[in-house]
Amino acid sequence: MGMVGGGIGAFIGEVHRKAAAMDGQIELVCGAFDIDPEKSKEAGKLFFLPEDRVYGTYQEMFAAEKKLPEGERMDFVSIVTPNHVHFPVAKAALENGFHVVSEKPMTVTSEEAGELVALAGETGLEFAVTHTYTGYPMVKQARHMIRNGDLGKLRKVVVEYPQGWLSTKLEGTVQQATWRTDPKQAGPAGAMGDIGSHAENLAEYITGLRITEICADLTTHVEGRPLDDDVNVLLRFENGARGVMHASQISAGEENALRIFVYGEKGGIEWHQHNPNTLLVKHLDRPMEVYRTGVDHGGYLSDAAMHNTRVPGGHPEGYIEAFANIYRNFAHTLGCLMQGEKPSPEMLDFPTAKDGLRGMRFIETVIASSNNDQKWTPVK
């Protein structure tokens, strides 16, 4: 794998490298880690890369890598830049024949995202978007149970994503805060783009249902911040289910408390990202059950949950493992393709460009809804 972005001090690039490395299936072989070529080199050294595989720009990288023999050149590129750079890099990668793993939100506009979906389709290249939270085994278990009809017809979905780290004006001081609140780098949405898009992805992934109409209220609470830092949305789903989503970066004292509650005619599920190895399964007339991640829980966990689990029950798996599931499934998918095999979409499941496009459309609809006086705005 090659990497664009993710130089020294970058949070998410480091996570991508750890996630990719963990299972011994993926090797970082090259990168363009920083706009500043000197910093890029410095980073490459830290990652034990040979100097000639550390590039000044992504354009250079794609041009050079393309010329290397198969088996030596990178198989895919991991894009971990600020949001506004996702699109040009991903486009160039696809045009040069490289598979792509891209950070979310996939692009800055749904138009760009649509272009990438089309390009991926034309080239036949794989494109993953790191909506990390669907990588957790218990999220896959929840999806499996709902698909399987264990909850009956779904009626209500509550998805919540409170964070508190932007309660004060960190932008200008803290790098992570600066670009995420700058429309030029982050795109048109703040909290909505950064974490609301994860919430939407999680809700549609688990339920298997499309959100068809929304009513949104975006707010900026911290003075002088140009993007929203608080999101409240009423949801209507295609099958008649209703619900709410809220996400915020001004929920003072909260860490990264993504959680979801889904209720159907026959039961409910509850999952908290802070406690990701537990899935609460609720029933109408008998005690709630506590499902737990574990390679020794094959007696009741689905194949998909088991496939994305590494250790026995009670040995906590965390965020990096969820991330690594995306990389591992992506790598295995590429492996299948190389060997002419058909990858199992159930087992080697990861969020694709289509999910990324869906996310961009949802973000844009939330902004539109928040700006208009109409009660319900359809999500296309």
Place this chain on the structure above:
Amino acid sequence: MGMVGGGIGAFIGEVHRKAAAMDGQIELVCGAFDIDPEKSKEAGKLFFLPEDRVYGTYQEMFAAEKKLPEGERMDFVSIVTPNHVHFPVAKAALENGFHVVSEKPMTVTSEEAGELVALAGETGLEFAVTHTYTGYPMVKQARHMIRNGDLGKLRKVVVEYPQGWLSTKLEGTVQQATWRTDPKQAGPAGAMGDIGSHAENLAEYITGLRITEICADLTTHVEGRPLDDDVNVLLRFENGARGVMHASQISAGEENALRIFVYGEKGGIEWHQHNPNTLLVKHLDRPMEVYRTGVDHGGYLSDAAMHNTRVPGGHPEGYIEAFANIYRNFAHTLGCLMQGEKPSPEMLDFPTAKDGLRGMRFIETVIASSNNDQKWTPVK
């Protein structure tokens, strides 16, 4: 105290009696427990009442009790009938000079509620509405801390009240379900009236803020049910804070999971009714603190929280104790009035007719909002 309603098999009447009895301050002296006078008598026997203090109707009761000498006659009446009977009984009580404790929702329309507020004002009689959940010590602690500015200016409020017991069509079979889903007895709102009104009361009580605008989506998921069983609402508060409320009686597998999250500029609080003796207090830059009910926690709990606590930390207090706090504070208030003393509104705090009226207006606004296409509907 006298009681109207709450005969054998009634859930909430039994709770009122236990709550009133617990602290040894209030004695049940008479009642009209059932529309069927025979059943009323039977109930009176069970409650160790003399036959001549068990009445066939509330009208009879008020007439007879009025004639008894002070000290012997009931001081106040507790109304625990289905919703549509609250108003006539309360009105008659006030007109006959009796203080009132009424179940919620206070009435079936805000007009009725307004009439009772006016009547209470004119007569100078006390009127409590049993919004039980504000009786918990940790709810009072949360209110105290917010008033005190501990969280700074408030920005976000999330109040949630999932129940699951009406996931199937129990009405017709289970008495509790039958009247609560019958518009003639329950009034125009289902889940919204039954539990949504508690959520509203809790949110305004804790924050000290008025909800000024809402956007609501009421749904009936169980076929053939004439009232809503699911409530989703966007909230805007007078100070610019935003939030969501959702309540439901079709959240399959949930018990009575009322919970609230409030965030301000400096911190946040979280409270769950299932675990009522704990208040989570969140800070921007230091570890979350776990506040706990306990008569030995005077070192950090507010006077109001302490006043509504009975036992040391780690001896759980529950729903009946929260209920008893309303009764105890009401009784002490009457005691003060009898002795010409001024009761402390902070210490002897209980929900009043004004809170009940507020609740009725909120219910009506939610219904109106849900029925119109306008995004925001003001709450008067």
Place this chain on the structure above:
Amino acid sequence: MGMVGGGIGAFIGEVHRKAAAMDGQIELVCGAFDIDPEKSKEAGKLFFLPEDRVYGTYQEMFAAEKKLPEGERMDFVSIVTPNHVHFPVAKAALENGFHVVSEKPMTVTSEEAGELVALAGETGLEFAVTHTYTGYPMVKQARHMIRNGDLGKLRKVVVEYPQGWLSTKLEGTVQQATWRTDPKQAGPAGAMGDIGSHAENLAEYITGLRITEICADLTTHVEGRPLDDDVNVLLRFENGARGVMHASQISAGEENALRIFVYGEKGGIEWHQHNPNTLLVKHLDRPMEVYRTGVDHGGYLSDAAMHNTRVPGGHPEGYIEAFANIYRNFAHTLGCLMQGEKPSPEMLDFPTAKDGLRGMRFIETVIASSNNDQKWTPVK
């Protein structure tokens, strides 16, 4: 009911009164609340008692009450004095024909306790000892499931009772601390008598097994304290099960964290007093189940658990309700006896004098074991 002890400021007397009053089955009719007759009178006034039913001494009380006609005189006495007074009062009560509810530990020596057991047997009077924690519905559920063989043969029991309130030398300053650490009033054991005896009672109640051998280590950590404040014990049960008990009043920062874990061949249970409405039920090959208190949980709860429950699931019941279960079952038992009916031991279950005697023997064995060099000391 009459009461001995429990004057103004006494913690546990107040709890007894609330517990007895809650269900409307028991009325406080007389008392000798304090050694100081003036203080006793003052207390009686607060409890709305007529002056002539407030006595200077328990001897006076028994003599006077005995002369009153049945129906008017107290039916039983509740003893809530410091430990060393339990015995003489209980003895006098039985000798004068009154049933007894006594605080724990039942007496100061097992000899005294044995004498009371014998006397109760001879007189045919009922004798309850308030080992409160077995009054919780989920404790009764755990006992039921174990009796029913749901866990298979038991193998391991861990019972823990950490408190922290005596981490510093409160005695001399705080009344509760003073008598509980004074051998003259508390008896020969400190933490062991005060809370270790609850832990023993809970373990034997839930498992239905006798502890047959122990190895104990009692410690006093706070300088100058004459009694133990920390207890650690290895346990061996009659059926070969093993385990540990530890209890402490110097576990700084703990409230009243009694908890128990029982494991058998087929599963396990876990119960925490801080969260008393939940019973965790663990299985070998399927997800843990979360049993919950609730009058609407008759689908899976035992008759005994249901009988000791007052409200639907999600309306927390607490310490006072557990206490009230002892009183209610005791009162119903007396009611049966008065009407010549046989009370159901399963439904009207409460801790008896025999449990109190068992507790005293256990306390004495722990002290003996702690003082000798022998590994195992049998519990008689």
Place this chain on the structure above:
Amino acid sequence: MGMVGGGIGAFIGEVHRKAAAMDGQIELVCGAFDIDPEKSKEAGKLFFLPEDRVYGTYQEMFAAEKKLPEGERMDFVSIVTPNHVHFPVAKAALENGFHVVSEKPMTVTSEEAGELVALAGETGLEFAVTHTYTGYPMVKQARHMIRNGDLGKLRKVVVEYPQGWLSTKLEGTVQQATWRTDPKQAGPAGAMGDIGSHAENLAEYITGLRITEICADLTTHVEGRPLDDDVNVLLRFENGARGVMHASQISAGEENALRIFVYGEKGGIEWHQHNPNTLLVKHLDRPMEVYRTGVDHGGYLSDAAMHNTRVPGGHPEGYIEAFANIYRNFAHTLGCLMQGEKPSPEMLDFPTAKDGLRGMRFIETVIASSNNDQKWTPVK
């Protein structure tokens, strides 16, 4: 790094490889993965190793690697065989000049462990023993706070390690169970060696105190099992603190529920391995605090906790990350040594051969205590 053991299907070898790979600091370059050379080769292929670096025996491996030039040959060996093979491999590694990472328990006897400690001392080679649980950031935080005097003088320690997976006789069927219950492969202790040794290590690591005397009761509950499957021990610490340890593999329904409670004069801490990113900090007179792992929690976390953390708060880190902390700190220590720098023992902390020896002595003392009639057995 080279690896001995850990072929296909081995649980812990796979974990070691993931932990070593995660941070991009350590590369697996060779191995002798199985006693069967064919299986070893097969494994090597899976791990993308060149054929000539996959060896039939560890002796071969050490001989061959030694001849390779520095920078190419492995720097250290990771030993992940069944227990009885740890010693000969580790000895050979040290004798051939290789640093060692060894699974625990370090050896089968304390004599062997002592020999390795001496050999490591003589050769100046580094020796890590993977007592994984001390790799968690919150465990390091607890140690820091206790060292810092935040809890005052320690008084009580409770360490618990319930597992349930050996509740039935899996040995003979499940490979993991077979060798762990076979004295020839596991050594003289069952549950005590496998998990009790972790509990001891955790308790002494966090408290900084030596256990000086114990009283142990080992039991075998599953018929026909030659080693203990349940452990109960009274503990006395060098400073006068007391406590209990219990560990079990027959606690039916438990996963890997290692937890520890430590109390001092001024406060207490509580940590659960199932929820490893949380450390509960308890105080005498103010609310409990909830410390949380996170690279953004430098405001209150110690340097050592921060150094062993990878992601911001609310992004759960788990078992593999704790394991990776041992590897990363070990690798950085080797890096320092190679560059002639002195590694910081605080920052680059990992369990050493001395901890392994301590563990072996403790295991042997528990067995001795369990077999004798003496109350207290000193731990040397």
